[in-house]
Amino acid sequence: MSETEHPHPSPQHPSPQAAEFIADWRNAAYNCFSSGHKFCREVCPVMQVTRNESWTPTAFHANVVAMEQGELSVEDVAEDYVNCTQCGACELRCPNTLFTGDFYRFRTRTVDLVKKMRALAVDHGVHQPGYQRWNQLTDERRHEPVLNGTPVSQENVADWAAGLDLPVGGETILFVDCEAAFSRTSLPRAVARVLKHAGYEFGLMREQWCCGGPAAEMGYVEQSRRFAEHNLADWRASGVRRVLVLDPHDYITFTEDYPAYFGEDFDIEIVLVVELLARLIEDGTLTPSVPVEKTVTYHDPCRLNKRKGIWEEPRTVLRSIPGLTFRDVDRVTQWSYCSGGGGGLPVEKPELTARISESRVEKAAALEVDTLVSACPWSERPLAEAGQARDIDVVDIHELLAESLGLPVERPVERTDEHSADRSVKRPGTEGGA
Template sequence: MPDPEKRFAEEWRDAAYNCFSSGHKFCREVCPVMQVTGNESWSPTAFHANVVAMEQGSLEVADVAADYVNCTGCGACELRCPNSLFTGDFYRFRTRTVDLVKGVRSLAVRQEVHQPAWRRWNELTAERTHEPVADGVSQERVRDWAQGLDLTVGGETILFVDCEAAFYRPSVPRSVACVLGLAGYGFGLMNEQWCCGGPAAEMGYEEQARRFAEHNLADWRASGVRRVLVLDPHDYITFTEDYPKYFGEAFDIEVVLVVELLAALIREGRLAPHVPVERTVTYHDPCRLNKRKGIWQEPREILRAIPGLTFHDVDRVSQWSYCSGAGGGLAVEKPELTAKISEMRMGKAAELGVDTLVTACPWAERPLTAAGEARSIGVVDLHELLAESLGVAP
């Protein structure tokens, strides 16, 4: 076994054995990939068992790297794992399957074991400094969504707009800008915004992710930025988990999730939704908010503040097993599997008799919209819905 694989197996040995020896496999119930494939090699349990086999010298990363594509990074398995539920409080132990998957992917890339679509995606991202989410992606167009909004560059507070929203869903950041402007909440934009680097890290291209992070942090420091507003849950994970890991205590930027900010502005009376929106809706919890960060109340506060809505909800624990399939790079390497997961999620919405599924994740919106067409269920972004009710929809 090559030394990097040996060191990795030693690092993850205890966590892998802890999972492998428990035998409960409750994680399979909530894993979106397992729900649509039933493939045991793609289960959270198997991801840990492979490390046990690597530690014993029975497998190498090249033998199993392709299996680790089949994870959206949603984190449901960690919540459902008895090792987290029963021993977490006492032993301060939590199953870290998401980190393990990212670790194996990174190890594979360092060992020159690549997945073809991921490799090409990251090559294009490196060339353009932005992900290839649409035609015409380039540094020169990263602020096109803000045309006509009279926004400044720099300042103490800036809005970071992810690649998907900036190039493919520009009405989402425009809605955010209009709503914050209505509330009198000032902010600017980055001088030269690159991709956050999170997707590269999730696919195993950690060196590229760090390079992008270093650029963005340097841009913030040069412009006097102290606070970064984030509308995308994936960016929120990157800025609150990856960047602190890269920079340690030197990362002293406050990261604010826009959904939480908007809920607070409504509570303070600075925003008052008043235009009725006549829809029957349910809410899709983005995995990286509900499952990964425990953020579920604020989106529902916003929905309940919008007049005209008929809101059919399910509890947040039930949504542990709900996923769009768009995370963790799955949609890049296996779009057909993402489509199946989105179709399953839309089936849950159809059971509630709604005409609209609301989400707060630009990345989830694309596959969910495709799945909703067959059921005549529309997909609407929460930020846009609020802007409509406030009368400032772009």
């Protein structure tokens, strides 16, 4: 074999995809690596509970420097990038984001770096077992598996709406994420009842598939785009102009991934339900009147507070509910808070998600509250499990509002421990498969 033939990419001779990735991220990586401030570390939820410096934003950028220098390959570093919830706290704390001084000329985009590295790993055939199985099942079923073993199928995606008399199609539709549609069904039912109570007209999709965001977060970009193309085609076919979303993960996907896929052709208005409800309260359309006697604090979902700057509206909703004792924590302090429920972490490392949620609930317990309120169904599962040990309930803000409006809230009975995990998702160290 001649010296110029390299059938297997090596650190010194990266594949064309790896070379393009390095070229795209080289400046940002050196900018992070050379600054040395490391402000990002203590707000990183993974770093807080593991103290593993290989799993920090600084290390994620340093790996790119090492790849550019020919010291490491995609195969060497891919597994490190599992250890990220894509919460965005590191970006907020980085001086690059603040554009402080001449040195900082590149906005730090660690979330994008993690997503791109995971995608590069998939392109190189480097798969994380949990991610790979999760996305295989999502591709087969058109919806994500649910971690408590709830059956998932295309035929049952709208079963949550039974008896609510919701039309199909129309100018405005409600998109319900996989977790809520199949497992947390009391949440979309509460949202639908509140919107109908307000006289707000909306319908459902004809054939809803998963938003595709989780696939993109785990590196399966082609699958994500296929799902996006299906959903957009469905919206266009039924005249949809506006999509309501209750899950922050869907909101990120529809306002960031879909515009990236479709460019100016994506002209659908995306409305976050909690923002809509805050407006309806402020203009007097909704008036909560039933006292809810709870002492609560609010958990800012990472994808709202940190990544989208949405923090005022949920507090508007909570302060409108009579009977609540609201012990708030400012949004900047909450930049270091996380449930551990995002970025695919519960799929590959559920034990790490549990530790992060335990840390978050500990902070709530210090406020002497009986209830932790969130606005993200993906955060509520691990937070609720952590809350059991401290006798703290975890309640969704939409359901709390419905209760104060005098509307029924049908919280489901939890499945038994025997069915506590989706047996069809194979994780490292477990047996099973569909």
